[in-house]
Amino acid sequence: MTPVFNLTSIGVGLPVAEHQDELESAAKFGVMVVTAPPGTGKTTFVPPLVANLVRDRGTTLLTQPRRVAVRAAANRIAMLDGTAVGDGVGFTVRGERRTSNHTRLEVLTPGVLLRRLLADPGLDGIGAVILDEVHERSVDSDLLLGMIAEVRTLRDDLLVVAMSATLDASRVAELLAGDAGAAPIVDIPSALHPLRKDHAPFAGTRLDDRGVTRNYLDHLAAVTLEAQQAEACDTLVFVPGAREVDELVRRLRTNARGPLEILPLHGRVPARDQDRAVRGRGPGDPPRVVVSTSLAESSLTVPGVHLVVDSGLSREARRDRARSMTGLVTVSASRASAEQRAGRAARQGPGRVVRAYSEADFARMPAESAPEIASADLTDTALLLAAWGTPGGVGLALPSAPPAAAMDEAVEELRALHLTDETGHPTLQGTRVARLPIGVRDARALLAGAIELGDVRLAAEVVAAISDDHRDSGADLPRLLRELRTGRAPGAERWRRESQRLERIAAAELSTVAAPAEAFSASAPGAAGDAPGIVAALGRPEWIAHRVSEGSRGYLLASGTRAALPENSGLIGSEWIAVREVQRAEGRAADGAGAVIRLAAPIAEADALRIGDTLLARKRLARVEDGRVRVREEHRFGAILLSSTPTAPSDADTGPAFAAHLRERGLAALNWSEAAIGLRARLALLHRELGEPWPAMSDEALLTPLEQWLGPDLDRLGAASSLHRIDVASALRRLLPWPEAARLEELVPERLAVPSGSTVGIRYPDPADPAAPPVISVKLQEMFGLAQTPRLVEGRVPVQVHLLSPARRPLAVTDDLSSFWNGPYQEVRREMRGRYPKHPWPEDPWAAQATARVTRPRT
Structure with a gap:
């Protein structure tokens, strides 16, 4: 058969x-791992080679971590092959697909492939899957590694290739x-080319509460222009996010x-x-400066670059579990990322990198970035895993297990x-x-x-506004939509x-069933004017x-987070709002709440309680106040407290009320007799020396299982x-372990014979x-003749x-x-x-003779 x-x-x-x-030769095994530094051409050459090998088994799929890298890879391979994109090689990204019946190599993002797997777990008609840039450790890439490995256990004819510039190859293999x-x-x-490394330190502060400082952006601009003038070549500048790209370009x-020619390169720039930005400079064109986020770090090549200017910063997801908030934060990049960025200057010949920070800053950078799964919001991940048949990821082999607490929350x-x-x-x-190509909440x-509004277009307009980086200074979603x-x-x-x-997506999905509303919880139709709040609440009812x-401009979210509207917000005065975006903040902006609302819409109380029905709860709260048990329903x-009504306490309220009182006030609220104090101290020594089953006696250890030993008395x-x-x-004696408790007096007696x-x-x-020892106090005369110091707990203490x-x-x-009698005693005598x-x-x-007598005996 003719090669593709x-x-x-x-x-x-x-x-x-x-x-x-x-x-x-390696491909004959059915699975292989390819490691190759940037500039070796792995993304350009390996996928066509694999597509030729499996041409009689089906299409080859190649993942790239970002949409711009997907299009760049497809365009590059098609150009070198002398064909058009959409013919032998095509691509699929969010909102755009260019393939045909002749396509045998399809480039796509990990997210697109994940949803294709949910629709077709066997990947019918696919001969090979190539996972590129797996070292970036995005959540989607990690999930694909585990899921594709499972697919191959059922399809041994499927060729699977993992590729990366740097990774733990043996683990992936x-x-x-x-x-x-x-x-x-x-x-x-690697094809080695000389790389000159310079530093241009900044004397001020690179980051503050708002992110990258203006002064540091000024420094980056000056360093870039000076270095570009000196080298007179195309330049690639790395900054952490889209905002910094746009400001530096300006x-x-x-x-x-x-x-x-100065060009921006980030995810929100039009295709x-x-x-x-990723095409080479033509003859007669002026030199170019491409200002990019980390997407140009390893997943695509910007041709002609021989100078890199690196800010040393990156944007990473961080989860604030206490406030149920996940956001992108600007942090120092890792040393591995810094080296990847620097390598871009020497991919096609000798190059130079200027690091706009000090050598000491470089030394303080973390060696590698943590995998995204360690800090990301896992809601989308959890639904994908559930749809794959592995709820919570149980049973699915992944490069890194998701954090248990974050997964439970998701x-x-x-x-x-x-x-x-x-x-x-x-x-x-x-x-x-799960099968829609957007996030779970959206x-x-x-x-x-x-369904609720009876208007697909209206719902789509609201979701489009809240899912992208659109802003209103007053956090007013209805005004933003206007x-x-x-x-x-x-x-x-x-x-x-x-x-x-x-x-289009919603209309197509809702047309697949006769009564689409049955797939969702029952709800009453909402008015069009309430649409922003209703749609936002449907995505995040806990907000x-x-x-x-x-x-007040302060609000309490159902999740427990307190946040404030901006001072100029048109939403001030709304009793209820549906929050879409909230951000940690301090000072006047946060109004003492610790967070500020960045986007929200008003919502009627009835709609709020109906949409968030799973958050509604009634409970009896029993507390000890002024020495008496008082109960409120x-x-x-x-x-959010909707109502609180006092009611008469019942017998069932007293135990929990006193237990809560003790946990709040501490064990000192009990009447500790000498016997209780002594028993607790004896048991603590046994736990210190022998461990389990003797119970720990710290305050925390006693308060945690309070009902176990104190419950009957409280009830x-x-x-x-x-x-x-x-x-x-x-x-306390209820905590004694049996049959070991029979040895209590033997191991830690209350009194000691002298x-x-x-x-x-x-x-x-x-x-x-x-560290303290047990102590006895005794008259010296009562210890005459005793050489061996008394010891407890089987001689240990x-x-x-x-x-x-x-x-x-x-x-x-x-x-x-013994030492005392032979030495210090004579001085005492x-x-x-x-x-x-x-x-x-x-x-x-x-x-x-030892004696307790007061007077000297006659001799």
């Missing part, structure tokens, strides 16, 4: 082409190969001297401008949205939401909003295109918020009873002082002996009696025999 692609023309000048035989053993690894060496265009969120059932599997609504808001519709708001054309795309007081919407108390009635010593025939009480150490004078004042402290002549002070304490 001309590898000879595609591989000209690419180092990876020299390893064609090695790649073809084992994960993909499964029980078949480690997959072969093909390591492509500065460069204002201050550039001479002909210079035609993205493609322009699973609960899906239930609240009616997208999964109690078993964790998708509901009908969840199944439909997909749910789009479909449910279209501005977008009239074309006055920035990005209006982009919003219009996205609205139309979402409208429905209630004003904290009349005239509360009606809550999440953290017996009446509403007007006092905690002081409880016998704490008896209650040579005089007396017994003395043992003072055990406070549980809060783990020496007793510290406080030797007292006849007047019971301290003379010496020792845990080594000389000092004390004249002061207490009627008491025995023998020269030889070893031979003297």
